[in-house]
Amino acid sequence: MTKNSAPDLQDQFANKSQAWSARFSEPVSDLVKRYTASVHFDKRMAHFDIEGSLAHAEMLASIGIISEGDRISIERGMARIREEIDADTFMWSLDLEDVHLNIEKRLVELIGDAGKRLHTGRSRNDQVATDIRLWVRNEIDISVDLLRELRRKLAELALKHAATILPGFTHLQVAQPVTFGHHLLAYAEMFGRDAERLADCRKRVNRLPLGAAALAGTSYPIDRERVARTLGFDGVCRNSLDAVSDRDFAIEFCAAAALIMTHVSRLSEELVLWMSPRVGFIDLADRFCTGSSIMPQKKNPDVPELARGKTGRVNGHLIALLTLMKGQPLAYNKDNQEDKEGLFDSADTIRDTLTIFVDLVGGIRVKSEAMRAAALQGFATATDLADYLVKKGVPFRDAHETVAHAVRMCDERGCDLADLTLEELKGVNELVEDDVFEVLTLEGSVASRKHVGGTAPERVREEAQRVLDETEGSGPQGV
Numbered sequence: 295m296t297k298n299s300a301p302d303l304q305d306q307f308a309n310k311s312q313a314w315s316a317r318f319s320e321p322v323s324d325l326v327k328r329y330t331a332s333v334h335f336d337k338r339m340a341h342f343d344i345e346g347s348l349a350h351a352e353m354l355a356s357i358g359i360i361s362e363g364d365r366i367s368i369e370r371g372m373a374r375i376r377e378e379i380d381a382d383t384f385m386w387s388l389d390l391e392d393v394h395l396n397i398e399k400r401l402v403e404l405i406g407d408a409g410k411r412l413h414t415g416r417s418r419n420d421q422v423a424t425d426i427r428l429w430v431r432n433e434i435d436i437s438v439d440l441l442r443e444l445r446r447k448l449a450e451l452a453l454k455h456a457a458t459i460l461p462g463f464t465h466l467q468v469a470q471p472v473t474f475g476h477h478l479l480a481y482a483e484m485f486g487r488d489a490e491r492l493a494d495c496r497k498r499v500n501r502l503p504l505g506a507a508a509l510a511g512t513s514y515p516i517d518r519e520r521v522a523r524t525l526g527f528d529g530v531c532r533n534s535l536d537a538v539s540d541r542d543f544a545i546e547f548c549a550a551a552a553l554i555m556t557h558v559s560r561l562s563e564e565l566v567l568w569m570s571p572r573v574g575f576i577d578l579a580d581r582f583c584t585g586s587s588i589m590p591q592k593k594n595p596d597v598p599e600l601a602r603g604k605t606g607r608v609n610g611h612l613i614a615l616l617t618l619m620k621g622q623p624l625a626y627n628k629d630n631q632e633d634k635e636g637l638f639d640s641a642d643t644i645r646d647t648l649t650i651f652v653d654l655v656g657g658i659r660v661k662s663e664a665m666r667a668a669a670l671q672g673f674a675t676a677t678d679l680a681d682y683l684v685k686k687g688v689p690f691r692d693a694h695e696t697v698a699h700a701v702r703m704c705d706e707r708g709c710d711l712a713d714l715t716l717e718e719l720k721g722v723n724e725l726v727e728d729d730v731f732e733v734l735t736l737e738g739s740v741a742s743r744k745h746v747g748g749t750a751p752e753r754v755r756e757e758a759q760r761v762l763d764e765t766e767g768s769g770p771q772g773v
């Protein structure tokens with residue numbers, strides 16, 4: 295290694311206590327080194343770090359701060375580093391704290407002085423902010439795609455079961471009959487909003503912090519718009535202090551992820567319930583279930599249970615990030631290094647969960663007969679009888695009371711409203727005629743709710759088709 299009069303970067307990098315400058319006179323302990331390092335988790339941003347560096351180098355060359363020769367060397371060096379990372383031969387070092395310093399050191403090893411010039415006009419503060427934004431943007435695009443696929447699966451199943459009837463519940467008590475397709479499309483709505491939320495979050499993620507340097511900007515005549523264009527950002531962050539310290543976009547992503555998991559968790563809760571032999575509305579494919587080591591009869595819905603459980607950690611990451619930010623003065627503080635693990639875990643969890651659920655929903659086996667049998671219990675058409683009387687001129691509150699009496703009568707006899715004879719129903723209210731049986735059937739009940747947002751099979755078919763049309767094709771924008 296050649297010795298220059300100025301401190302050599304290779305030497306500086308060789309010992310972290312010397313990595314910053316000659317100002318430091320003693321090394322950090324191993325524990326402090328581990329405590330302050332982030333390379334073991336931020337190395338997964340390596341490809342985005344390289345992409346950001348290349349865009350920065352291209353801009354520096356375009357305004358003559360580095361030579362074209364240096365830019366070409368940087369590109370060459372970075373191409374090699376990419377290969378090493380992909381081949382898993384890159385030597386990550388804890389001594390070098392994070393992904394940024396690891397890559398920079400390797401670049402200097404590979405190309406010498408040109409590598410040392412790369413960091414001109416930037417800081418790790420704006421560099422890391424840029425990397426995270428690129429990383430989150432990519433995760434958003436993946437998640438939006440997965441949400442679209444999941445909505446398609448829900449809509450396909452809904453179309454198949456547009457006329458399958460099951461009891462709708464409030465307070466987990468039988469309320470009114472609904473169609474299974476309608477029930478499934480409720481989740482398609484939730485996941486549709488989730489995709490909208492991510493698309494909206496993407497707008498604020500997609501602004502370039504680079505150029506803010508450490509906190510105050512830089513005295514070099516940099517062209518930030520150029521870098522933004524190269525990296526596909528919609529624009530640049532307008533305040534250097536905010537640019538390096540803002541993590542709102544990560545919080546927004548974590549909030550969107552928490553809602554996604556919350557929706558998955560609600561669906562999971564229903565799947566678990568529906569699969570319980572006591573309910574028996576569905577069966578999940580074996581590949582999402584496990585048995586018991588002791589009870590031979592068991593088939594447990596592990597995947598939805600675990601998804602419900604994993605919602606806790608994703609919700610937790612949101613709170614952790616909010617708490618991380620709340621006490622920080624401007625501008626960058628080391629606290630911010632704590633933003634990544636939770637963020638990464640939220641993204642990984644929704645990605646895995648959504649991927650599995652696309653397959654899981656596609657494999658749901660519906661037991662229509664059990665659903666129908668359940669809907670026939672619990673006087674699900676009582677409201678329909680009340681509405682029938684209202685249409686004959688009875689005030690709704692009176693109709694409500696009258697039907698309550700009829701329900702009580704059935705309850706005592708152990709029969710359904712539809713089992714009463716016309717004479718018996720006339721005894722409840724003399725306005726009742728023969729046509730009452732149309733509304734007392736499950737089919738009549740659901741068919742009558744055919745307004746927008748209603749559960750009628752014809753409406754469900756239309757809505758399912760709308761979701762299918764909306765989610766057709768590919769690409770991250772197909773929300």
Ligand code: ARG
Nearest residue numbers: 332392418419422628630631
């Ligand atoms: N590893 C750091 C992080 O994740 C990178 C930025 C460090 N900047 C600094 N001045 N220490 O935030």
